[in-house]
Amino acid sequence: MQAPSLTKYWDEKRGRMSILLKNGEKPLRDISIEDEYPTTLEGMICFAKSGGIAPVASASGGKMVWKVASLAPGEVKELIYTALTREALDGLSPKRPTPADAALLSSMASRAPALYVGQAEVKGVEEPAREERLAEKEKAERRAVVIAVGAGKGGTGKTTFAINLGVALAEMGCDTVLMDADTSMGNLSTYVGLEPQSLKATLHEVLAGEAEPDKAVYRAFSDRLRLVPSGLSLEGFLKMDRSLLKDVIEHFSKNADFMVIDTPAGYNKELALSLAASDHLILVLNPDEGSMTDGLKVQEMAKILKVNVLGVVLNRYDMKNPQFSPSQVEEHFGTPVIAMLPEEPGVRRKDKVPAVLASPSSKMSMEVYRVAEMVSGVKAPAESPSFASRLMLALFRTANI
Ligand SMILES: Nc1ncnc2c1ncn2[C@@H]1O[C@H](COP(=O)(O)OP(=O)(O)OP(=O)(O)O)[C@@H](O)[C@H]1O
Numbered sequence: 001m002q003a004p005s006l007t008k009y010w011d012e013k014r015g016r017m018s019i020l021l022k023n024g025e026k027p028l029r030d031i032s033i034e035d036e037y038p039t040t041l042e043g044m045i046c047f048a049k050s051g052g053i054a055p056v057a058s059a060s061g062g063k064m065v066w067k068v069a070s071l072a073p074g075e076v077k078e079l080i081y082t083a084l085t086r087e088a089l090d091g092l093s094p095k096r097p098t099p100a101d102a103a104l105l106s107s108m109a110s111r112a113p114a115l116y117v118g119q120a121e122v123k124g125v126e127e128p129a130r131e132e133r134l135a136e137k138e139k140a141e142r143r144a145v146v147i148a149v150g151a152g153k154g155g156t157g158k159t160t161f162a163i164n165l166g167v168a169l170a171e172m173g174c175d176t177v178l179m180d181a182d183t184s185m186g187n188l189s190t191y192v193g194l195e196p197q198s199l200k201a202t203l204h205e206v207l208a209g210e211a212e213p214d215k216a217v218y219r220a221f222s223d224r225l226r227l228v229p230s231g232l233s234l235e236g237f238l239k240m241d242r243s244l245l246k247d248v249i250e251h252f253s254k255n256a257d258f259m260v261i262d263t264p265a266g267y268n269k270e271l272a273l274s275l276a277a278s279d280h281l282i283l284v285l286n287p288d289e290g291s292m293t294d295g296l297k298v299q300e301m302a303k304i305l306k307v308n309v310l311g312v313v314l315n316r317y318d319m320k321n322p323q324f325s326p327s328q329v330e331e332h333f334g335t336p337v338i339a340m341l342p343e344e345p346g347v348r349r350k351d352k353v354p355a356v357l358a359s360p361s362s363k364m365s366m367e368v369y370r371v372a373e374m375v376s377g378v379k380a381p382a383e384s385p386s387f388a389s390r391l392m393l394a395l396f397r398t399a400n401i
């Protein structure tokens, strides 16, 4: 009979130790996994994940103990730990251990953890074959490229662009997650036609620890697009613990090609934590002074957090009396204007179908597809979706998964 197995490896890219616990054929209860770490780690703050985001480990005196209540046959849990400074935990610097701590931690990769079921140690924990270990590791490491859409100023078109970019990436065959990180005034769900009462769980409930992350995921427009809406209620806003946002983003970024995050206006913790979890930032700005000033602040924050600024999307560039030309914007930000979206009065349609599906050959859609191509290196579909498929999309737009 197949026994449970433990695979431990150092994830160099993310600076973390990862232990994959894979159950055999028997259901297990009351499991603990014990591992050691060097007590000399500077500023040792450990966190652990078990499939989701909830910390399940305790650490003291050089020993870490994970508790797992039960494991179904074949179930896999991922337990992660690292050493972080307080600043990194607050999301104000990248979540990586210092080089010295990383070297110490990685040197412990070959030290095998122990597995207990009840009080008894399970001896001879099966060491999976090398190929199996590599396959597990690869699966655990599939992580989306995370792109934050930000502006600083309100109403510049962040949500409109984020939705269209997410849909375009999905249309191009990329598994994409679109998250509304605007936890106070988020409206992405209404833009895509999700009925508020149909949302059993949202980002609010996940951040409040009331719902498993996967319960807050909805399909929209395509099999390849997963939406994570924010809640709309004040009650939901008040109960959530926003400091978990970065961990939640990391959770959702698993097993996808791209994650697009719609960030809130203003200089706030949600923006900082979204950026801290992102690889790239796209600024969506209007050619006016307010946009330029606020956009620069967001760009500064991104640079501090070592997020790559992909460029500026100049939205409504043909507005009456634009105060800035594209080249002035490029000079101001020191980053390219990667798309210019015109004023498009019908951008929000009654049937809620986004522009890239409803009018794929419009100037706006072509610009969005160009950004999606740039991001993914994949060509946009040559043919626009047929009227019939658009109608189907409009009718069967959203379903919880
Ligand atoms: N290119 C465009 N042409 C016409 N209207 C647009 C365009 N882009 C966005 N809009 C409209 O502008 C309004 C604000 O857009 P959106 O909600 O996307 O901005 P936002 O930056 O996400 O706002 P907030 O800061 O409130 O989250 C919406 O009514 C949207 O339909």
Ligand SMILES: [Mg+2]
Residues within 6 Å of the ligand: 158, 159, 160, 182, 187, 262
């Ligand atoms: Mg918005």
